[in-house]
Each structure stands twice: as structure tokens, then as C-alpha cells.
Amino acid sequence: MSSSLTLLSPAKLNLFLHITGRRADGYHQLQTLFQLLDWGDTLTFISNNSGEITLSGSELDIPAEQNLIIRAAQALPRAHRDQGVHIILDKRIPEGGGLGGGSSNAATTLLALNQLWQLGLATVPLQQLGVRLGADVPVFTAGHTAWAEGVGDILTPVELAETWYLVVVPPCHVSTAEIFSNERLTRNTSPIKIAAFFEGHSRNDCQKIVRELYPEIDNALNFLENFGEARLTGTGACVFARFPDESRARSALGQLPDSMTGFVAKGINESPVLSALAGPKD
Numbered sequence: 001m002s003s004s005l006t007l008l009s010p011a012k013l014n015l016f017l018h019i020t021g022r023r024a025d026g027y028h029q030l031q032t033l034f035q036l037l038d039w040g041d042t043l044t045f046i047s048n049n050s051g052e053i054t055l056s057g058s059e060l061d062i063p064a065e066q067n068l069i070i071r072a073a074q075a076l077p078r079a080h081r082d083q084g085v086h087i088i089l090d091k092r093i094p095e096g097g098g099l100g101g102g103s104s105n106a107a108t109t110l111l112a113l114n115q116l117w118q119l120g121l122a123t124v125p126l127q128q129l130g131v132r133l134g135a136d137v138p139v140f141t142a143g144h145t146a147w148a149e150g151v152g153d154i155l156t157p158v159e160l161a162e163t164w165y166l167v168v169v170p171p172c173h174v175s176t177a178e179i180f181s182n183e184r185l186t187r188n189t190s191p192i193k194i195a196a197f198f199e200g201h202s203r204n205d206c207q208k209i210v211r212e213l214y215p216e217i218d219n220a221l222n223f224l225e226n227f228g229e230a231r232l233t234g235t236g237a238c239v240f241a242r243f244p245d246e247s248r249a250r251s252a253l254g255q256l257p258d259s260m261t262g263f264v265a266k267g268i269n270e271s272p273v274l275s276a277l278a279g280p281k282d
Contacts, residue, residue: 003047005116008272009108010040011099011265012139013165013233013240016202018189027151028180031191034100034139034146035160038272039265041101042090043069043108047116050084057089068102068133072109075129076119083117096173098234100140106133107140108273115277127153143271147194158194159269164249167233167240168224168262170216174236179206207232220260227252 013035021029053073055064064070069087087109093101110126113119123142130137135152146155179185186205196202210232211218217236224230224241232239243249249264256262 006044009104011037017204019187019205035267037265044088045112046086048084049082051082052084055087058091068106072106097238103134103136104140143274145269163267164243166249168220170220170237172216176235179235204232206235
């Protein structure tokens with residue numbers, strides 16, 4: 001078995017976000033549809049016998065004890081004390097953008113080391129480890145575009161038609177805690193069925209508040225609305241619009257004002273991590 005792996009850790013979009021209630025412990029009940037993208041960070045894992053977990057690469061301004069990559073590796077039950085790994089991160093997913101970068105990195109780490117260290121853990125135990133790291137980690141661990149309910153942990157895989165997205169990255173960060181604690185946040189949206197989403201009956205309950213609080217996000221939504229419906233992903237800051245093909249998405253990207261940055265990505269149903277770990281098909 002190979003002693004190293006290089007994997008694309010995919011970003012996600014929340015195609016809609018309904019806040020349907022609030023639990024006694026303060027967590028919000030929600031409904032959303034996680035769309036995985038063929039774009040993200042790159043993680044390289046090099047196993048060794050040092051017994052240590054080390055990380056290098058870009059965007060390493062987070063203390064090790066808070067870094068989800070390190071925490072994910074530490075959460076795994078190692079079969080031998082000398083099992084170690086060096087991880088190299090090539091970061092593209094913006095922090096605080098609502099694209100799930102940290103959660104995706106954590107899930108990719110769980111999946112990669114489960115194979116490199118030959119731990120043999122199934123998907124459900126890995127998801128149980130993942131949810132302790134973050135509410136979005138289980139969807140990346142399962143590795144499939146999915147309808148989510150509860151606190152985002154009740155997942156139903158969904159097959160979506162091929163769609164291209166232009167994602168705009170406003171020059172700001174949004175505090176999820178700030179938005180979810182806002183007194184004006186709608187917390188009683190009635191639950192919908194999956195069919196209702198496909199019929200167009202959905203929205204992002206956070207979008208109105210976020211665009212009022214962050215002018216940069218309002219500007220990005222105004223730009224995208226020239227091409228169709230524009231939405232916030234999660235609590236932001238990133239926003240997106242759908243396109244039927246890559247060429248039209250890239251044409252819109254070419255019209256992006258100099259004050260904004262963005263990228264084009266294709267929606268995918270299966271995570272590239274799963275296909276890479278499965279190996280070549282006959």
C-alpha cells in the first residue's frame with residue numbers, strides 16, 4: 001500500500017438554508033442541500049514511523065490545537081504508537097467564506113489516514129468522529145452531495161444534474177456565531193420536502209441579514225443578479241449563481257469588477273476523495 005496520498009479536498013455550496021427551529025442546547029435545526037464542487041484545497045499525506053502529526057504549507061496562522069486537520073488526525077485511534085504523518089496543505093478555499101474549507105480538510109484527513117494507517121473504520125464511525133470536529137464534517141466524510149436536516153447531521157444523498165457555478169469571494173469574513181445570534185434571524189421556517197426545493201420553494205434565511213450587515217456581500221449579490229438568481233452559501237461570505245455550462249459561467253467571471261475575486265466550479269455528486277481512495281476502475 002502506498003505510503004503517501006495527494007487528494008483534492010472539495011469545497012461545498014449550500015444551495016439553500018432554512019432555519020426551522022432552535023434546540024434547548026442552543027443549536028439551530030436546519031434544512032439545506034450540500035452541493036460538492038470539483039474545486040478546493042489539495043492535501044498531501046506522507047505516512048512515517050515518527051509517531052508525530054505535523055503540518056506544513058499555506059495558511060497556517062491557526063494554532064495547532066485549533067487546526068481541524070491536526071485535530072482530525074489526533075481523533076483517529078492509531079493501531080501503533082509509532083504511526084505518524086506529515087501533511088502538506090495547498091490552500092485555495094477562503095476562510096470564513098461558507099465553502100466548508102476547514103470541515104472538508106478535516107474529513108479528507110480522516111479518510112486519508114484511515115487508509116494510510118490501515119485502520120479499517122467504516123463511514124459511520126468516521127462520521128461520528130467528524131461531527132465532534134464540526135457540524136459540516138459528516139457530509140464531507142460521507143462524500144456525496146446531500147440533503148441535510150437536524151443540525152446538518154441527518155444526511156440523504158441526492159443526485160443533481162450537472163451544473164456550473166460562478167462563486168464570488170467578497171473581501172470580508174462573516175462570523176457565523178454573529179449571524180446565528182442575530183435577533184432578526186428567521187428561526188421558524190416551515191420544513192419542506194426535497195421536491196419543493198426542485199420546484200423553486202427555497203431561500204437562504206441568513207441572506208437578508210448578511211447583505212444588510214456586509215456591503216461587500218450586497219455588492220457581490222447585485223453583480224451576480226445580472227445573470228440570474230444569486231445566493232449566499234451558508235452564512236457567507238461567498239455568494240454564487242448557477243449556469244447551464246462552463247462557457248457562460250466563465251463569461252460572467254470575465255465581467256467581474258476588479259474589486260471582487262471569484263472562481264468557476266462544477267457541481268459534482270461524489271467527492272473526489274472517495275474516487276481517489278477507491279483506486280482505478282477496471
